[in-house]
C-alpha cells in the first residue's frame with residue numbers, strides 16, 4: 354500500500370472505496386467534527402485522499418489543511434476544493450518529518466493508518482499526535498478486528514437461515530480476508546487485494562495513551578450498512594443491528 358498503489362487507484366476511488374465520511378451510518382463523522390469545530394480553530398486531515406471531507410471541514414473551521422502522499426488523489430482533492438479559500442492541500446509522506454507541518458487544534462484521519470508495517474504506523478501516529486496543539490482533539494477512524502470476525506459470524510448465520518446445518522454453514526464461508534496466523538496476530542487482514550491493518554479497541558486505547566501521549570475521551574463504533582461489508586450486496590432484511598463498524602477514537606492532547 355505504497356504511494357504507487359494509491360496513485361494507481363485514484364481514478365476508481367469513488368467507485369470502489371467505502372469511505373467513512375460518505376458511507377458511515379448516522380453521519381457519525383460529521384457529528385463528531387461538529388462537536389469540536391469552530392471558525393476560530395484550525396484543522397488538518399491526515400491522509401485526506403481525494404478530499405471528500407475537506408469542503409465540510411472548511412465550512413466548520415477557520416483554516417483546513419489536507420495532507421496525503423498520493424499526487425493523483427491530491428489532484429482530485431484540489432479539484433473538489435476549487436474556489437474554497439481556507440483549504441490548503443499539501444503532498445506529504447506522513448510517516449516522515451511531521452514537524453514541518455503546522456500545529457492545529459483538530460486532526461481528523463479517516464482510514465489512512467492502514468499500512469501493515471508497524472514502524473511506519475508508529476511514525477504516522479506519533480507524527481500526527483505531535484501536530485496537535487495543547488488541548489487539541491484527534492478523530493481517528495480505523496478498521497476493526499472485532500467487526501471483521503463478527504461479519505463471518507453473521508455470514509454463517511445467513512447460511513443457517515438459508516437451511517444449511519450448523520456444520521455446513523461454518524464450512525460454507527470462505528474467510529479469504531485471513532492470511533495466516535502471523536498476520537492475524539498482527540491484526541493484518543486482506544481488504545480488496547491488500548494486506549490492511551485492523552485494530553482492536555484495547556489496542557487503540559494503548560496506542561493513543563502510550564505512543565501518542567493523548568488522553569482517550571471515547572472510542573465509538575462508526576457503523577456501516579451490511580451491504581457495504583458483504584460480498585453479496587443483497588443482504589437479507591433480518592440482518593440489522595449490530596451493524597459492522599470501524600473504530601472511531603476521540604482523544605485530546607493535554
Ligand SMILES: C[S@@+](CC[C@H](N)C(=O)[O-])C[C@H]1O[C@@H](n2cnc3c(N)ncnc32)[C@H](O)[C@@H]1O
Nearest residue numbers: 359372400401402421422423446447448463465
Ligand atoms: C483508504 S484511503 C482514505 C482516504 C480518505 N481519508 C477517505 O476517507 O476517503 C487512505 C489514504 O491514506 C493515504 N496514505 C497512506 N499512507 C500515507 C502516508 N505514509 N503518507 C500520506 N498519506 C498516506 C493514501 O494515499 C490514501 O489517500
